[in-house]
Amino acid sequence: xxxxxxVTTPTATAPPVTPARHRDAARAAGLFAAVLLLAAVAGxxxxxxxxxxxxxxxxxxxVSATSPDHAVVHRMRLPRTLLGLLAGAxxxxxxxxxxxxxxxxxxxxGLLGINAGASAAVATATALLGVGTVQGWLxxxxxxxxxxxxxxxAVGGGRRATPERLALAGAxxNAVLYSYVSxxxxxxxxxLDRLRFWTVGSLAGAEFATVRAVAPFIxxxxxxxxxxxxxxxxxxxxxxAARALGARPTLLRAAGIVAVTLLCGAATAACxxxxxxxxxxxxxxxxxxxxxxRWLLPASAVLAPVLLLGADVLGRVLGRPGELQVGLxxxxxxxxxxxxxxxxx
Amino acid sequence: xxxxxxxxxxxxxxxxxSLAVGALGTLLVLTLAVLAxxxxxxxMSPADVLRTLTGQGSPAETxxxxxxxxxxxxxxLGAGAALALAGAxxQSLLRNPLGSPDVLGITQGxxxxxxxxxxxxxxxxxxxxxxxxxxxxxxxxxxxxAGRHGLAGHRLVLVGIGVMAMxxxxxxxxxxxxxxxxxxxxxxxxxxxxxxxxxxxxxPLLAVLAAxxxxxxxxxxxxxxxxxxxDSATALGVPVSRxxxxxxxxAVLLAAAAAAAAGPVSFVALTAxxxxxxxxxxxxxxxxxxxxxxxxxxxxxxxxAQRAIAGQQLPVGVVTGALGGAYLVWLLAAQRRAGRx
Numbered sequence: 001x002x003x004x005x006x007v008t009t010p011t012a013t014a015p016p017v018t019p020a021r022h023r024d025a026a027r028a029a030g031l032f033a034a035v036l037l038l039a040a041v042a043g044x045x046x047x048x049x050x051x052x053x054x055x056x057x058x059x060x061x062x063v064s065a066t067s068p069d070h071a072v073v074h075r076m077r078l079p080r081t082l083l084g085l086l087a088g089a090x091x092x093x094x095x096x097x098x099x100x101x102x103x104x105x106x107x108x109x110g111l112l113g114i115n116a117g118a119s120a121a122v123a124t125a126t127a128l129l130g131v132g133t134v135q136g137w138l139x140x141x142x143x144x145x146x147x148x149x150x151x152x153x154a155v156g157g158g159r160r161a162t163p164e165r166l167a168l169a170g171a172x173x174n175a176v177l178y179s180y181v182s183x184x185x186x187x188x189x190x191x192l193d194r195l196r197f198w199t200v201g202s203l204a205g206a207e208f209a210t211v212r213a214v215a216p217f218i219x220x221x222x223x224x225x226x227x228x229x230x231x232x233x234x235x236x237x238x239x240x241a242a243r244a245l246g247a248r249p250t251l252l253r254a255a256g257i258v259a260v261t262l263l264c265g266a267a268t269a270a271c272x273x274x275x276x277x278x279x280x281x282x283x284x285x286x287x288x289x290x291x292x293x294r295w296l297l298p299a300s301a302v303l304a305p306v307l308l309l310g311a312d313v314l315g316r317v318l319g320r321p322g323e324l325q326v327g328l329x330x331x332x333x334x335x336x337x338x339x340x341x342x343x344x345x
Numbered sequence: 346x347x348x349x350x351x352x353x354x355x356x357x358x359x360x361x362x363s364l365a366v367g368a369l370g371t372l373l374v375l376t377l378a379v380l381a382x383x384x385x386x387x388x389m390s391p392a393d394v395l396r397t398l399t400g401q402g403s404p405a406e407t408x409x410x411x412x413x414x415x416x417x418x419x420x421x422l423g424a425g426a427a428l429a430l431a432g433a434x435x436q437s438l439l440r441n442p443l444g445s446p447d448v449l450g451i452t453q454g455x456x457x458x459x460x461x462x463x464x465x466x467x468x469x470x471x472x473x474x475x476x477x478x479x480x481x482x483x484x485x486x487x488x489x490x491a492g493r494h495g496l497a498g499h500r501l502v503l504v505g506i507g508v509m510a511m512x513x514x515x516x517x518x519x520x521x522x523x524x525x526x527x528x529x530x531x532x533x534x535x536x537x538x539x540x541x542x543x544x545x546x547x548x549p550l551l552a553v554l555a556a557x558x559x560x561x562x563x564x565x566x567x568x569x570x571x572x573x574x575x576d577s578a579t580a581l582g583v584p585v586s587r588x589x590x591x592x593x594x595x596a597v598l599l600a601a602a603a604a605a606a607a608g609p610v611s612f613v614a615l616t617a618x619x620x621x622x623x624x625x626x627x628x629x630x631x632x633x634x635x636x637x638x639x640x641x642x643x644x645x646x647x648x649x650a651q652r653a654i655a656g657q658q659l660p661v662g663v664v665t666g667a668l669g670g671a672y673l674v675w676l677l678a679a680q681r682r683a684g685r686x
Binding site for chain 2: 154155172173175176178179180182183185186189192193196197199200201275276324325327328330331332334335336338339342343
């Protein structure tokens with residue numbers, strides 16, 4: 001090939017550095033688009049099911065009490081969709097917080113055993129105390145989640161935690177807790193029948209009472225998490241640098257663990273241990289917003305429900321005439337994505 | 346370390362402590378075995394047990410011992426040894442004290458295979474076969490995803506954890522597809538139980554163990570070398586990549602065979618090699634001592650499980666899970682204090 005002589009002349013256009021203000025405008029527009037997407041998926045979640053509703057019917061069912069679809073929308077689809085929104089936001093923000101706190105791109109409340117802790121507590125409450133409602137499970141789930149969060153963190157090395165150590169500590173505790181849960185189910189057939197459907201992770205059968213019970217906890221967790229975004233950005237530089245920038249790493253970790261516990265405990269109590277949402281969403285969102293947690297956290301809170309509700313709708317479509325539990329859909333879709341992430345690293 | 350050299354140039358070296366641990370371990374296993382055979386709804390004194398085993402018992406005693414209690418004993422010992430060997434190999438290859446076939450998703454794969462059979466309503470023979478197939482399939486999946494050079498260290502752990510989480514979701518779903526009675530049977534199997542195990546389960550397990558133990562023991566020397574690091578091992582003439590593939594394959598088969606016979610009993614694979622290392626204080630994978638410890642551990646756990654709650658038999662997996670969990674937390678805390686992990 002004949003060598004071509006190329007002369008680069010300095011052009012008069014602006015250098016490829018976007019001013020911060022433009023970048024923020026782009027992110028805000030992206031966040032707005034995400035909110036629109038979420039609204040669309042939520043509408044889909046109200047429309048799709050055993051009785052298909054057209055957009056017009058969805059709207060009438062929502063606003064008019066005389067609509068023939070009022071009962072379907074208000075008794076079944078709306079609470080289910082709201083629960084999906086809350087649980088999705090909780091899992092997405094919890095995952096992002098975990099990844100920031102542990103400085104580990106593979107951290108996830110499910111993999112780190114926090115959901116399993118909530119499961120074990122719920123199983124105990126069901127079998128020994130006969131608790132059978134979500135409101136009753138809530139406190140036990142929170143307690144279990146808190147205990148296991150502290151345990152994984154302590155066992156995984158505390159301040160000297162590394163990704164592998166935490167992952168292994170979480171996997172080991174997961175194994176213990178699941179063997180405990182199956183032992184409980186084994187000794188009591190009634191608990192088995194109730195718990196086996198809860199354990200997969202499902203939004204089916206959601207009621208307004210459930211939504212009302214978990215909403216305060218998830219709201220509190222979201223607030224704490226979002227408030228911690230700025231100092232957590234500093235923590236990404238390492239504890240010493242964070243301290244130099246005025247953050248207090250130990251306090252920050254404690255606040256983060258409280259937030260994760262509230263979010264995961266409430267979400268798990270309401271719809272069972274759902275894996276992979278908390279892990280995947282931060283990665284997908286990070287590709288859009290970059291690593292700044294002030295954008296990453298809100299964007300995760302918006303896009304994680306898109307994923308969860310999307311998986312739920314997919315489960316309703318694929319599993320006809322019944323439905324597939326959302327936990328199965330997220331595991332089967334999320335697993336390969338997780339593996340791809342690991343292999344590319 | 347003691348070395349014996351013959352004039353012909355052959356040499357044999359051993360550690361007195363390891364030998365003593367091996368001898369004591371064998372003695373412990375034998376004692377537990379006599380207790381296990383003697384215990385149950387028809388209690389027999391140790392003297393009766395020994396008499397029956399040598400062929401001088403009454404016909405009823407002979408039937409109970411040969412057809413009911415010996416196969417259960419053989420399954421416990423075989424599964425314990427197989428799991429412990431698999432655990433020792435995986436820990437050594439990963440150079441990670443927390444590695445085990447559980448963490449790599451092999452046992453979940455076996456569980457998926459078994460659950461498919463339970464949901465479809467197959468025989469217990471089909472269940473065992475499907476468990477082995479599931480375990481091997483998830484081993485192959487991990488191998489395929491991690492790639493040829495991904496079998497070392499972190500990548501394998503993370504791939505295994507991903508596969509494990511995925512299969513856990515699938516298993517939970519399969520459990521909701523079965524009728525309640527079958528679901529209860531499936532949970533019993535998933536916990537790991539030795540109830541009603543006959544020679545049909547014990548036989549294949551012992552055969553697999555007999556075939557694969559020599560492979561693992563022959564690989565033991567290479568394993569100790571690989572623990573020094575891949576570069577050093579290659580420099581010392583060990584074909585690291587080939588040895589790793591062969592031994593990981595063996596570990597997968599051992600774990601799958603144990604799961605097929607006794608269900609995915611948790612934590613024996615994780616704890617037995619640690620206990621063995623603490624007892625022998627020898628470096629390297631401590632294969633023989635691990636196998637003995639695993640066998641003793643599972644048998645002792647089964648004895649506890651049969652007697653813990655009067656009138657009710659717990660599945661052995663519950664006992665190993667509880668003991669293993671406590672041990673694991675203690676181990677992690679101790680290692681952290683010592684600054685090792």
